[in-house]
Amino acid sequence: MTCSRNVAVESLAIKLEKLTDGGLVVFGNESRVGETAKRHLLEPKLQRQPAHVAVEMIDKFSSKMQSASSELLDGLCARQTLAIPCKRPLWRRAWSAYMRQRCLYPGLLQEWALRVARCGRAQVRKVADECQSEILGNANIILCTIASTSRLLREWQEVCGKKPRIHTVIVDECGCTTESSTALLIRLNPTNLIMVGDHKQLPPTSMIPEKKLVGTGHDQSLLARCCATASMHILNEQYRMHGKICALVSYQFYENLLLTSPTIVDDRQRKEKHPLIWVSVRGKEKFLPGKTSPVNYDEISAVLRVVTSLREEHPCASISVLTFYKGQLEVNPLTAYQCAGQNSLVYYECQFYFLGLQIRNDLTCRYAFVYVCIHVCIYV
Amino acid sequence: MPEPRLSELDDSWVATSSAAYPPATGVADASAPEVSQESLDLSAQNFPGLDQGTERLLYHAKKDVAFGVAGASIPSSDISNVSWLLAFGGQKKFDPFLNPCERQLIHVPEEFADVFQYCSVIANNMLVEFWHEFRQGARAGNFCGEVQGTKGLYIKGCNAYDGMVHSLVRISGSLHIATAQEIAGRDKLWLTVIPGLIAQGSVQVENFGYIGGYVTELVALVELASRKTNESPSNVLKSVLCPRLDFPGKFERRELSPIVPINESQRQTVNGLTHALEKIQGPPGNIYLCTCTCINIHIYYQNEIEYVNETVLSVQERRGRLDAQLRRASLKTISHPPPVSLFLSVILHTQRRTQLAAITINSHTP
Numbered sequence: 001m002t003c004s005r006n007v008a009v010e011s012l013a014i015k016l017e018k019l020t021d022g023g024l025v026v027f028g029n030e031s032r033v034g035e036t037a038k039r040h041l042l043e044p045k046l047q048r049q050p051a052h053v054a055v056e057m058i059d060k061f062s063s064k065m066q067s068a069s070s071e072l073l074d075g076l077c078a079r080q081t082l083a084i085p086c087k088r089p090l091w092r093r094a095w096s097a098y099m100r101q102r103c104l105y106p107g108l109l110q111e112w113a114l115r116v117a118r119c120g121r122a123q124v125r126k127v128a129d130e131c132q133s134e135i136l137g138n139a140n141i142i143l144c145t146i147a148s149t150s151r152l153l154r155e156w157q158e159v160c161g162k163k164p165r166i167h168t169v170i171v172d173e174c175g176c177t178t179e180s181s182t183a184l185l186i187r188l189n190p191t192n193l194i195m196v197g198d199h200k201q202l203p204p205t206s207m208i209p210e211k212k213l214v215g216t217g218h219d220q221s222l223l224a225r226c227c228a229t230a231s232m233h234i235l236n237e238q239y240r241m242h243g244k245i246c247a248l249v250s251y252q253f254y255e256n257l258l259l260t261s262p263t264i265v266d267d268r269q270r271k272e273k274h275p276l277i278w279v280s281v282r283g284k285e286k287f288l289p290g291k292t293s294p295v296n297y298d299e300i301s302a303v304l305r306v307v308t309s310l311r312e313e314h315p316c317a318s319i320s321v322l323t324f325y326k327g328q329l330e331v332n333p334l335t336a337y338q339c340a341g342q343n344s345l346v347y348y349e350c351q352f353y354f355l356g357l358q359i360r361n362d363l364t365c366r367y368a369f370v371y372v373c374i375h376v377c378i379y380v
Numbered sequence: 381m382p383e384p385r386l387s388e389l390d391d392s393w394v395a396t397s398s399a400a401y402p403p404a405t406g407v408a409d410a411s412a413p414e415v416s417q418e419s420l421d422l423s424a425q426n427f428p429g430l431d432q433g434t435e436r437l438l439y440h441a442k443k444d445v446a447f448g449v450a451g452a453s454i455p456s457s458d459i460s461n462v463s464w465l466l467a468f469g470g471q472k473k474f475d476p477f478l479n480p481c482e483r484q485l486i487h488v489p490e491e492f493a494d495v496f497q498y499c500s501v502i503a504n505n506m507l508v509e510f511w512h513e514f515r516q517g518a519r520a521g522n523f524c525g526e527v528q529g530t531k532g533l534y535i536k537g538c539n540a541y542d543g544m545v546h547s548l549v550r551i552s553g554s555l556h557i558a559t560a561q562e563i564a565g566r567d568k569l570w571l572t573v574i575p576g577l578i579a580q581g582s583v584q585v586e587n588f589g590y591i592g593g594y595v596t597e598l599v600a601l602v603e604l605a606s607r608k609t610n611e612s613p614s615n616v617l618k619s620v621l622c623p624r625l626d627f628p629g630k631f632e633r634r635e636l637s638p639i640v641p642i643n644e645s646q647r648q649t650v651n652g653l654t655h656a657l658e659k660i661q662g663p664p665g666n667i668y669l670c671t672c673t674c675i676n677i678h679i680y681y682q683n684e685i686e687y688v689n690e691t692v693l694s695v696q697e698r699r700g701r702l703d704a705q706l707r708r709a710s711l712k713t714i715s716h717p718p719p720v721s722l723f724l725s726v727i728l729h730t731q732r733r734t735q736l737a738a739i740t741i742n743s744h745t746p
Contacts (some may be wrong), residue, residue, distance in 0.1 A: 001672065015673050031543075141676055150596045167630070170672055179488065180506040183499070183600035186617055192629040193616045194658040194675060196668050207512040208485070217488030218505045223659060226623035229490050232659035233649040240665025249664070258663055261643070 002146045002185065003172035009143055010034030012172065020141055027144040027152040037143065042132060042155065049131045055124050062120030069113035076103055076110065132159045146171070146181045149188060168192040174223040178204040182222050199224035200253050201378050237261055242268040242275035245380070253377045279306060293327030300328070303354050310352060318350040322379055353379075462496040462605045465503050469602045474574065476507055476598065477548060477591055478555050483508045492621040495613060499605035503598060510594050518550065518586035525551065525585040530576040535569045535585055544571060546592030552579035557591070619657030629656040642674055650674045 001012055006028065013036040016024050026033060026040040038044065046052055079099065086092070100107065136159055144152050156164045169190040171177060174197030185193060204221050206213060213219040226232070236257045238246055243260040250258035268275070283298025303321055310319065323329055468475055485508050492498040527533040533551070538544070544558045549571075556573040564570045607613075615627035631653050636642075642650075649660055649671060662668030 001676070011669060012672065015669060016676065019673065019676070147593050147596060150599075168675075170675055172669070172672055178506075180502050180509075180597045180601070182620060183502070183597060183604050186604060186614075186620065187600050189614065190616060191614075192631065192653075192656055192658065193619075194653065194660065196660045196662055196672055198662050198664070200661075201664065207509060207516065209512075212485065215487075216485045216505075217490075218485050218508075220488070222620065223661075225488065225490060226619075226657065226659050227661065229624040230626070230659065232661050233645075233652060235643075235645045235649060235660065235662045235666040235668055235671060237643045237645050238663060238665035239667060246665075254663055 001141065001143050001170045001172065002149060004146055004177050004181070005173070006032050006034065006037070006145055008172050009145055010037050012143055013037040013040060016141055016143065022135075022138055023140040025135060025139040025142050027142065027155065028148045040143070042135065045135050046128065046131050049135070051127055051131050055127045055131070058120045058127075059124045062117045062124065065113045065117035065120065069110050069117060072106055072110035072113065076107060079103070129159065136160055136164075142166070146177065146184050149184045153187065163189070166190045168194060170194045170196060173197050175199040175221050176202045176204050177221050177223070179218075179220070179222050179225065195223045195226070197221070197223050199227055239264050242272060244275050248276060249377065249380055252380075288327065288331070291327055291330075293325050293330075295325070295327045295331050297331075300331070307354065314351070317352055319352045319354070320350040321354040462500050465499055465602055465605050468598060469606060473595060473599050473602070474557050477510065477557065477594065478575070480511055480514045480555075482511055491624060495607065495617065495621065496605055498621055499601045503601045503605075506594065506597055506601070510591065514548070514588060518588050520547065520587035520589040523585045523587065525571075525583045527551075527577050527580050527583055530578075532570060532572040533577065533583065533585070534564060535571055537567055538569055538587075544569065544587065546590055546595065548588040548591045549573065550586040550588065551577060552583045554578070615656035619655065623657065626655045627657070629654060629658070636674065640674065642670060646671050646674060 001016075003009060003012065009026065009028065010033065013024070013026060013034065017036055017040070024040050025042060025045065026037045028037065028041065030038060030041060030043070033041065086095075136156060142152065142164070153163065156162075166188050167190065169185055169188055169192070171185065171194070174195035176197070199221055203219055203224070206219050208218070217225070234257055236254075237259050239261050241249065241260065243265045246258055246260045250256050279302055281296070281299045281302045283296040283302075285294035285296050287294050307319060307321070310317070483504060486501050486504050488501060488505065492501070521538065523538050524536045525533040526536070535544070543561065545561050547558045549556050549558060551573070556575065556577070558571050558573050560572040562570040613621075615629065619625070619627050636647055636650050640647075645666075653675070660668065660671060662671065
């Protein structure tokens with residue numbers, strides 16, 4: 001299973017850990033993966049292997065033997081050099097030969113200790129390789145980010161001496177995966193590829209200006225390209241949104257296919273009768289000196305009014321104000337509340353959201369500067 | 381020549397317009413590319429085993445792509461057009477990043493004629509993406525450095541734990557890629573870079589950030605483009621190139637057990653997995669993570685595990701027979717291999733003897 005971010009790897013690891021005790025292996029950078037995923041990296045799994053305990057003992061003894069050998073060698077050298085009665089070469093050679101004969105057993109012991117240390121190290125490597133090979137051989141679910149698939153291939157090749165045989169690759173969050181990552185997935189040579197995601201939500205991030213991207217197809221994921229012409233499965237029952245918000249989203253973006261789970265409908269309806277309120281503001285956009293992003297002061301004061309009354313009614317509620325305009329974000333007086341720009345609030349969950357759509361009064365009637373309608377879907 | 385309509389296309393209509401695909405410096409080509417009859421013959425080489433109807437469909441799909449019916453400005457798919465990409469194979473994988481140049485985006489068609497066109501278009505657009513990131517300048521900070529030799533330098537004033545491996549850095553005006561790093565003290569890092577450094581002494585280092593992702597993607601695309609022309613692509617690859625067509629996958633034909641507590645759409649999805657490339661759309665709040673887990677269960681555990689429904693899925697204490705077998709298999713690790721125990725006794729004995737000998741030698745005075 002692959003996905004684009006380590007956060008998603010962690011979520012999947014939490015779920016899959018309960019299903020497979022020894023069969024889950026995670027590949028990735030230790031400093032970047034989450035706590036659960038970290039437990040299933042190759043190295044920590046190796047540490048937990050019973051055979052590895054023996055390996056540690058051998059390693060410890062090998063180190064001791066190495067130091068003992070060095071100590072012996074130092075002692076022998078010191079004894080030979082200190083005890084030379086005469087500095088003349090002939091005497092020196094004769095004395096060395098005599099001492100070698102006299103310290104024959106310590107000398108042999110030193111060589112033996114060194115040999116044992118080397119042999120121990122080789123044994124450690126061998127057992128570690130066998131353990132790793134065993135872990136990978138038993139693995140039936142491999143979890144990593146798409147970027148880490150190269151590491152997976154490399155480490156597998158190093159340990160097992162061959163490429164992994166992968167039956168199915170499942171790509172999570174495929175709606176925001178760039179098309180260029182697909183080559184990394186194909187390199188795994190899977191029999192099946194299952195892409196799970198939503199191309200109507202967050203697209204792949206791009207550094208190229210939005211205007212240049214329009215119509216090029218570069219900003220779409222493989223999932224979006226595939227879904228344009230091919231059939232797909234749709235999971236149409238949702239558990240997150242209030243039924244009325246779901247109806248709007250479903251009508252606008254999902255061709256009325258979305259349904260709300262009956263349990264969620266009842267639960268949310270009990271908590272909130274009016275989940276979606278439209279506040280019409282007839283303001284005008286203004287440009288501050290030196291700024292290119294417009295500001296709509298009328299909208300700010302309208303939002304301030306509603307937020308204040310909401311705060312009085314719900315003192316502990318989490319409130320978010322979202323805007324597509326950078327200018328609006330900079331001058332918004334709602335410093336006590338969370339304010340965010342276009343792409344920064346996707347993973348927060350709050351109780352109340354204010355979304356400034358700012359429909360333009362020109363012929364285009366488009367939402368703010370948003371060229372791609374999907375961005376509005378993400379926020380709603 | 382006016383562009384033909386889809387209905388007018390037939391086997392005799394072969395494009396004659398020119399315009400080769402200009403890869404490196406290129407401006408996206410708006411005219412129709414050259415297409416030969418051979419390059420249209422997908423079924424013979426690349427898609428063996430297809431029935432005639434599918435072949436025909438694929439033929440027209442390719443023709444649509446080639447003549448720009450599916451989209452505008454599509455580059456031609458001749459094998460020679462990937463030569464620019466193949467030039468970045470092996471040790472030259474860093475070249476496009478060390479010598480960045482401006483490129484134009486090429487329209488990504490809905491279907492690709494072959495793997496070479498796919499690699500060309502995607503690699504070109506990926507390098508455009510890199511160019512835009514590069515043009516934004518050193519976003520990851522500027523540091524002072526001290527060059528030592530030609531292979532590396534010490535960086536001062538950076539957070540040593542952030543890591544700079546596979547970062548693009550500009551040192552005294554020339555671009556380099558960090559290939560290794562070592563922490564050399566607080567706020568100090570030893571960085572090995574390629575290509576070798578010419579500048580000596582104190583230098584200014586501009587960090588453009590991590591480009592390892594681009595490099596691995598380029599390597600994968602080059603590898604994909606390097607495949608032999610007579611090598612048959614997998615069904616997954618065929619589906620990626622031409623998503624309109626469904627190629628069969630290899631799934632066990634069995635129904636997910638009714639005791640697995642998932643909703644009807646999730647069940648239908650998991651039970652309906654048949655093709656090599658399957659697309660599952662999970663609109664917001666559909667817990668498609670649950671579906672991912674179910675697919676895993678479906679593939680590996682068949683229906684012999686029982687579940688309880690917590691927030692998503694968890695395994696019940698009492699598991700099925702197969703699960704128990706799997707558990708045993710996963711716990712079956714290599715026991716102490718015979719040489720280890722023997723080895724330990726030898727080590728213990730030898731260690732004691734060596735220590736005694738060392739004490740004797742060192743305490744002896746001439």
